[in-house]
Amino acid sequence: MDLKVRGNYDVIVIGGGHAGLEAARAAARLLDGRGHVALITMDEAGIGRMSCNPAIGGLAKGQIVREIDAMGGLMGRAADASGIMFKMLNTSKGHAVRGPRAQCDKDAYALETQRLIGSVPGVDVLVARVDDLVVSAGRVVGVQLAAPPVRCEIDASMVDEYLGGGRPTSLFVKAARGEKKILHGSQVVLTTGTFLRGVMHTGPARTEGGRVGEGSASALSAVLQRLGFELGRLKTGTPPRLDRRTIDWSSLDAQHGDSPPLPFSDRSPDIMPSGLFPHLPQVECRMTATTPAIHEVIRANLDRAPMFTGDIEGRGPRYCPSIEDKVIRFADRESHLVFLEPEGLATNSVYPNGISTSLPLDVQHEMIRRLPGCERAEILQPGYAVEYDMVPAWQIDATGETKSLPGLFLAGQINGTTGYEEAGGQGLMAGVNAARRVMDQDPVRLGRDEAYIGVMMDDLVTKDPREPYRMFTSRAEHRLRLRADNASERLGGRAHQIGLLDEDHVRHREDAVAKRDRIEQAFDTVRIQGTLLRELAGRPDITVDQLRTHLPSDVCSIALDRAVVAQRYAGYLPRADAEAKRQAELENKPIPEWLDPAQVSGLRNEAVEVLQQFHPRTFGQASRLAGVNPTDLSLVALAVRRGPGDAPVSEGATT
Numbered sequence: 207m208d209l210k211v212r213g214n215y216d217v218i219v220i221g222g223g224h225a226g227l228e229a230a231r232a233a234a235r236l237l238d239g240r241g242h243v244a245l246i247t248m249d250e251a252g253i254g255r256m257s258c259n260p261a262i263g264g265l266a267k268g269q270i271v272r273e274i275d276a277m278g279g280l281m282g283r284a285a286d287a288s289g290i291m292f293k294m295l296n297t298s299k300g301h302a303v304r305g306p307r308a309q310c311d312k313d314a315y316a317l318e319t320q321r322l323i324g325s326v327p328g329v330d331v332l333v334a335r336v337d338d339l340v341v342s343a344g345r346v347v348g349v350q351l352a353a354p355p356v357r358c359e360i361d362a363s364m365v366d367e368y369l370g371g372g373r374p375t376s377l378f379v380k381a382a383r384g385e386k387k388i389l390h391g392s393q394v395v396l397t398t399g400t401f402l403r404g405v406m407h408t409g410p411a412r413t414e415g416g417r418v419g420e421g422s423a424s425a426l427s428a429v430l431q432r433l434g435f436e437l438g439r440l441k442t443g444t445p446p447r448l449d450r451r452t453i454d455w456s457s458l459d460a461q462h463g464d465s466p467p468l469p470f471s472d473r474s475p476d477i478m479p480s481g482l483f484p485h486l487p488q489v490e491c492r493m494t495a496t497t498p499a500i501h502e503v504i505r506a507n508l509d510r511a512p513m514f515t516g517d518i519e520g521r522g523p524r525y526c527p528s529i530e531d532k533v534i535r536f537a538d539r540e541s542h543l544v545f546l547e548p549e550g551l552a553t554n555s556v557y558p559n560g561i562s563t564s565l566p567l568d569v570q571h572e573m574i575r576r577l578p579g580c581e582r583a584e585i586l587q588p589g590y591a592v593e594y595d596m597v598p599a600w601q602i603d604a605t606g607e608t609k610s611l612p613g614l615f616l617a618g619q620i621n622g623t624t625g626y627e628e629a630g631g632q633g634l635m636a637g638v639n640a641a642r643r644v645m646d647q648d649p650v651r652l653g654r655d656e657a658y659i660g661v662m663m664d665d666l667v668t669k670d671p672r673e674p675y676r677m678f679t680s681r682a683e684h685r686l687r688l689r690a691d692n693a694s695e696r697l698g699g700r701a702h703q704i705g706l707l708d709e710d711h712v713r714h715r716e717d718a719v720a721k722r723d724r725i726e727q728a729f730d731t732v733r734i735q736g737t738l739l740r741e742l743a744g745r746p747d748i749t750v751d752q753l754r755t756h757l758p759s760d761v762c763s764i765a766l767d768r769a770v771v772a773q774r775y776a777g778y779l780p781r782a783d784a785e786a787k788r789q790a791e792l793e794n795k796p797i798p799e800w801l802d803p804a805q806v807s808g809l810r811n812e813a814v815e816v817l818q819q820f821h822p823r824t825f826g827q828a829s830r831l832a833g834v835n836p837t838d839l840s841l842v843a844l845a846v847r848r849g850p851g852d853a854p855v856s857e858g859a860t861t
Contacts, residue, residue: 214389215244216644217637218349220336221397222247224626225618225633227254227323228279229395232637233644234328235278236705241644244389245323246332246349248401249420253331254284254319256626257400257417258444259557260312260549263470265295266677267627268305269658272693274630275471277701278711280322281630282470288314290489290551292467301771302686303679306468311486311550332389337425339614340388341433346613348390352425393640395606395615396426397633400442402595402620403427407512408588409566416594418587427595434610438598439519440674442624443528443562443591446570449584450554453546458492458579461545468764472694473714489548492579495541496529496561500576504533507569518564518593526624526676528591529561529573544577555586564591596622599666600820605649606636606663609821615640621666624674631659632666638704650704653793655684657697668820668830686775686782691768694718721765728757729769743773793826797842800850806841813838 217233219226222245230245237243247253262285263271275282289308296304323329338350401416401423414422431437467488504511511530512518527535532542544560558577563570567588574583599621602608606615615636618629639649652660661682666675679685688696698715701707707715729740734756742748750770754761803809803817816833828834828842 214242215330215391216241217243217393217395217640218389218391219243219245219395219397219637220349221399221401221618222250222253222331223257223397223399223618223629224254224281225397225399225629225636226395227319228274228281228630228633229397229615229617229637229640230323230329231280231326232278232634232706233393233395233641234326235708236638236641237328237644238705239328241328241641243329244332244391245329246334246336246351246389248333248335248423250320250331250333251316252420253323254316255417256310256312256315258442259559260315260547261307261309262289262315262626263305263307264627265303265305266658266679266681267625268295268307268470269679269688269690269693270627270631270662270677271470272306272690273657273659273697274627274634275473276694276697277634277704278706278708279630279634280319281627283473284315284318284322285310286469286471286474287318288312288486289467290486290548291463291491292469292488293463294468301691302689302775304690305679306470306690308467308470309463309489309491309547311552313550313552314486335423338429339394339426339433340390341611344612346394346611347392348388349394351387351389393613393615393643395617395633395636395640396620397616397618397629397636398423398426399619399629400592400594404592404594406590406592407518407564408590409510409512409564409569410515410517411566412517416592418590430595430597435597435601435608437595438622439593440596440619440622441513441518441591441593442526442619442674443564444589445529445558445561445563446574446585446589447549447587448546448556448558448574448580449586450548450556452580452582452584453492453556454579454581455492455546458494458546461491461493463488463490472718473711487551489551491548492546494544494546494578494580496544496573497576497578498540500573501533501540503569503572503576504530504565507565508534510566510569512564512591518591526562529563530565546579561589562591563589565589594619596620598622598670600668600670602667603649603823604635604651604660604663604667604827605639606632607639607643607649613643619674622675623662623666624676628662628675628677631662635659635663638706654682655687656700657693658682658688661688664827664830668822668827669832670819684782686778689771689775691771695722695768718762718765721762722769725757725761725765725769729773732756740773743770744776746774792829793824795825795843797822797825797828798846798850801842801845803842806845809838809841817842 219230226245230243234243271282285308288310290311291309293307294304295307335352336349337352339346340348340350399416403424404416404422406413406415416422508514542560544558547557547559549555549557570588574580597616597620602616606617608614617632617636642649654661654664658677662677682688729743732739743753750767803814812833816831820831822828829839
């Protein structure tokens with residue numbers, strides 16, 4: 207293939223979903239005028255679209271959103287701007303396991319993400335389909351765009367001028383009819399979501415596509431296989447959407463949001479005087495539940511459910527199963543909760559959270575009509591399962607870059623994850639490291655003690671997924687430190703150092719630090735009946751409002767809340783920090799690429815196979831691989847100390 211086409215971009219991001227948006231923004235911010243980023247999507251209206259539940263955050267997921275925001279990302283700001291019901295989950299437990307969540311107006315969310323990405327300097331949004339990756343000298347150097355064009359028919363001379371090296375004057379790729387064109391980029395980030403050979407199932411009906419009304423990126427599966435990647439097959443699903451006008455809304459129990467709500471982003475405007483945040487009116491959800499009669503309907507129609515007929519090959523998420531899967535797995539349960547969540551202010555569409563299904567439409571109608579409050583409910587869009595290809599993530603590094611093909615990064619559901627938040631976190635890391643590759647800088651990895659994003663990336667590269675990966679607080683051994691309330695304190699400095707924060711964000715962070723310092727100073731100087739305010743702040747029987755009466759009236763409420771939480775966790779952190787420090791030496795000790803596990807004498811066959819499959823980059827990663835024990839690590843450590851070319855380790859050697 208002729209590769210003399212002059213390159214247009216430094217980083218090419220394929221896919222305009224949650225991973226692609228964060229990747230494009232992060233890469234452009236780091237390049238900061240020294241390079242350009244292309245965000246390629248098959249449909250510009252689909253950028254930021256909420257394919258499933260129109261909500262952001264939740265347990266552990268909310269922490270990821272806060273971390274994305276602390277590192278300059280878009281997701282938290284978009285959720286704040288489009289949120290119509292904010293709620294902090296798990297408030298009966300400690301702050302370490304609480305999670306902020308926002309029900310969003312799905313159309314407003316998509317529009318806000320489109321506005322935000324459009325305001326990022328150095329990002330061009332291109333509408334096209336990518337059919338191939340261009341590889342030269344063992345690394346990715348660009349992408350091949352499909353023909354005929356997805357959009358715009360213009361004179362071929364204009365196409366040559368554009369693709370021959372000129373900067374685009376439009377948001378859209380202009381491709382001459384019948385021709386395939388190469389778009390050159392030194393780094394490529396692939397964020398295909400559920401579109402990689404995506405197939406949607408509703409009963410026996412099968413439709414090619416990654417989500418309803420949209421196509422599939424089928425060609426790229428063959429491309430990845432040709433390039434030597436192992437592919438897997440996973441499944442996810444979505445419930446039918448209901449017409450709110452046909453639901454007996456008033457007969458159902460109301461679920462209210464928090465008042466006042468807490469924003470995700472530290473950069474969002476202050477809480478409104480009315481108590482509403484942000485400017486959109488807040489709504490209520492309603493709660494109903496399945497019944498034994500519904501369960502009988504489902505059991506009677508399992509022979510028509512693709513999951514049970516063998517039509518679906520991939521495994522679905524264990525922690526977010528379809529309703530037919532729930533009925534079989536939890537046969538003793540007589541009901542399952544269903545939350546009726548409005549999808550927006552300008553739509554009558556309601557998302558029945560809890561009854562994802564791929565059963566035929568007539569069965570879905572019968573199920574819905576048996577739900578209390580939904581006896582007359584009409585279905586606006588059937589539920590369906592979507593099956594798609596993924597790349598088992600042991601084939602990537604914790605930076606997001608593939609191990610076998612330099613210049614290619616993977617982020618989002620292509621790595622076997624589920625959820626907008628997990629995708630966004632991966633996209634941020636891939637975008638950061640793609641840009642640093644362009645600038646010939648060392649990669650950035652987040653540790654398990656630094657961020658939930660670090661936990662996720664490490665889990666992905668040390669585990670062989672059998673189901674879509676979902677983040678939980680239980681996965682984070684350092685969760686006492688990885689709270690939602692301190693994300694900006696944990697990661698803001700690192701993000702500033704890397705170059706992820708723009709000037710406004712830096713100023714906002716400096717202002718937040720000053721407000722916090724003012725409170726910390728008061729904690730150490732103000733005494734109440736001889737007791738320092740800091741000591742009182744650490745007592746659970748003292749409320750924040752009681753403390754506030756002894757502070758200046760203009761003290762920042764958010765800063766005070768966070769200072770109090772930090773003080774109440776202060777007694778638990780020294781032991782946790784000592785454990786993190788003990789683990790750090792092993793965690794960060796690199797395993798050289800020259801090491802061949804098969805040449806380490808005494809290493810068990812199982813350990814050799816696992817190490818060859820996963821290629822861990824550090825001893826910390828290797829220690830978490832199933833099949834590698836401490837003795838194996840000792841043998842590998844001795845081999846590393848001996849260096850390449852030395853005599854092989856003798857049988858039974860120890861360190």
